[in-house]
Amino acid sequence: MFKDEDETSQLRKNEVDCLRKRVIRLKKLAHKYKHAEIIQNALLEISNIATHAASLEEFYIGVHRHLKQLIPADNFFISTLDISTGELAIPFFADEKDAHPAELYPEQSLSTLLQQGLTGYVARTGEALLCNNDKVNALVAAGEILNLGSPCHLWLGVPIKHDDSVTGVLVVQTYDTNISYGEIELELMTFICHHIAGVMERLKHQEQLEQAIKLRTKELSQAYDKLKLEVYERRRAERLQKSLFEIAELASSSADNPDFYAQLHNIIRHLIPANNCYIALLNEAGTHLRFPFYVSQLNNKHPKTRPMQDGLTEYVLKHKRPLLLDQNDINALIVSGEIYAQAPTLNHTQTMHQWIGIPLFIHGNISGALTIYSFSMTQNYQVKDLELLTFVSQHIGSAIEKKLSTESLQRSYEELEEKVSDRTKALAELNKDLQKEIKQRRSMEAKLVHDAKHDALTGLPNRSLLMERLSQSIKHVRRHRLEQFGLLFIDLDHFKQINDTMGHLEGDKFLIETASRLKSCIRDNDTLARLGGDEFVILLDSINNINDAKEVSERVIQTISQPYRQGSLEFSSGASIGISISGNHKVDTSESLLRNADTAMYQAKANGKGCYVIFDDNSQYQQTLDAALETDFRHALHNAEITLSYLSVVDFKTGQISALESRLLWQHPRRGLLQQEQLNALAEQANLTVELDKYTINIINSSYSELLTQYTESIELHVMLSSQHLKHRHVLRSLKNTLKQTQLNLNNLWLFFNEKALVQEIENHINGFELLQKTGVKLGISHYGSGHSALNCLLFLPIKGLKVDANITKQLQTEQQIKLMSVYQKTASTLELQIFVDGVNSLDQIRIFSELGYQFGQGTALDHTFTLNEGQQPEFIQLEYA
Structure with a gap:
């Protein structure tokens, strides 16, 4: 009996265990089905979001929200790849520890940064990647990636593909060691990536379509605005043209039209609000203003003619340009004293909102002003209104000008009729005088014709x-x-x-x-x-x-x-x-x-x-020879074939050489030796006077050290220059620079300019001498007495000496000529100028000049000359007295 009970008890125990196991299995299946249902609902929601999302941002937020229901996705971001540029971006980012990579690495390019990390690795390989720290370290060691950001427990990245091309990467990661990712999470992520790829393409096309629609809408709006503006401008132009026709028609009306200015005001009102308007005109003397037209909303009295003062109208006339002023501008002018300082009683601008003044051109001058103004804040004038009124004012001025001219003509007719009778009486008397005047005029015309064709001095034909x-x-x-x-x-x-x-x-x-x-x-x-x-x-x-x-x-x-x-x-x-x-x-x-x-x-x-x-033809041949000589001269000047010589300037008292005058010599292969005067004539003929002078200064400079071996450093040099240096600023500046670049002692250098050129162009010499004086050279006038310059000319020139013309020295024969030379010496002495005599050719001349007080001279009777050739020592030539 007890045995049966034990067997029954064991049987029941087995059944209970079996039932318990079945219950556990059923719970697992229920949990699995429930989880599958959650997954299914989440995926359906994601699909629904993919279908109805209006933007990628909205889609990303929804994906993240539902994905967190399926897997641990608190750390989640989406990276997109631009296929055309290869640039990576992160449109959505959520992380528990790290900030957005752009904030974490602000100094680096976000795309470059992502390419170096796990995200770039997935984008390059096109394969999903699930890795832990060990695998990350292995990829870093292989040189595939750089370790960026905080270390995580697991990292899962899935490529987003469209037509087998990677267009982005979907990433989740976890720092929690209790969380793990597997095949289910990978499949979910792959599924989501498929939807993301479709949504991205759909929204991309949608955005492109919206952009195209916006662009086309904007273009249509601009075209509409342009058309509206064109219609407005055309209507405005039609109104303007109509107004101009009306102004022209009004200008052609009779001068006695009493409504001229009122009709003119109505035309202006068609173009611009002008409830307050007046026209002011200047009288012929320009001293008074009159107001032929005046209208105001305040029903003020018509202003009377008044003298010119400092009102707003005078301000426009003074500045001769259109003005648009508001109350602040007017107050500023009043405070600065530019208006209403002299006549404050004229100021009625306290209630004005805006004021426009346009000057009117009548008979070619500003003789009046057209003015409109407003009292209401709602009535605002713009710059385009000012421009429009300025344009119309030209035609208004022409119309007023024609009206005033017609009125003036009518007055002239009336005055003429009054004077006709008086003139008729005087005409008979004038006719008598007219006959005499005609005879005198014919005589004067004959004399003028004769004078125009005859020499005034001799009466001969000119x-x-x-x-x-x-x-x-x-x-x-x-x-x-x-x-x-x-x-x-x-x-x-x-x-x-x-x-x-x-x-x-x-x-x-x-x-x-x-x-x-x-x-x-x-x-x-x-x-x-x-x-x-x-x-x-x-x-x-x-x-x-x-x-x-x-x-x-x-x-x-x-x-x-x-x-x-x-x-x-x-x-x-x-x-x-x-x-x-x-x-x-x-x-x-x-x-x-x-x-x-x-x-x-x-x-x-x-x-x-x-x-x-x-x-005969031989004379013509001579002209040809002269042209050939000019060509040879240019060649000689360019190749430095012209040599330098010096003419001594001697002290009459001591017989010592006090200075040397530079002279150029040219040994022509056919013409023989040509001297300074011939070279000057050639240079003037060839327009090379400035170049010849610079050549002289340069050759003196190149041989200056050799010259100092024969003379002391105190020896003075005389150089004759052309006045062409003084006519143009750049030529004068070039001469000044040439002098500064030489090794010459400029304090011992004399520059002489011809007196004839001084007489012809005194002002150029004054200006040029002032500039050359600053270099330290001494300035003088050569050929003195040949140009008959006035003595007062010498007072204005910073000169130190005079050199008497050689032709005057040769004429030293009569008592009057000797007196003339004495006058020259006394003039130089009075003005404290050093004077030199040129052309001293005899001992008798030396004696006469010494008795007249002259100290320095040059010529054949005093000549100690030498020639400097390039690369040679000075060769001195002693000439005997004649």
């Missing part, structure tokens, strides 16, 4: 009349080829000495006497003309042959060579004549014939003066 008659003669011989004429170009010899010695008045008398003598040498049908100075031309009409021209030339030379008597004085002159004959060339012109005669005259001077030369 160049203009000569060229007319010469042109007529050329036309005549072209029609009558058997006839010919001759042209004599006459230049008086020694006229300059006569003019300089005896004065301009006596020189004029000499020219008048010469003209009288020349008239006696020709026929009545010939023409004697004076070209200027001492140059005369004779046109021999209808000669038989060249012998007729020779005969007249000989008669002229003989007549001119007869002694001249001026009071108690007697002196002689001569004539050098150049002859040209018509018919030698088919292309003869008045200019060419005159030029040929002039060329022949210079040949006559070169032959010794007092003779005549007939122009």
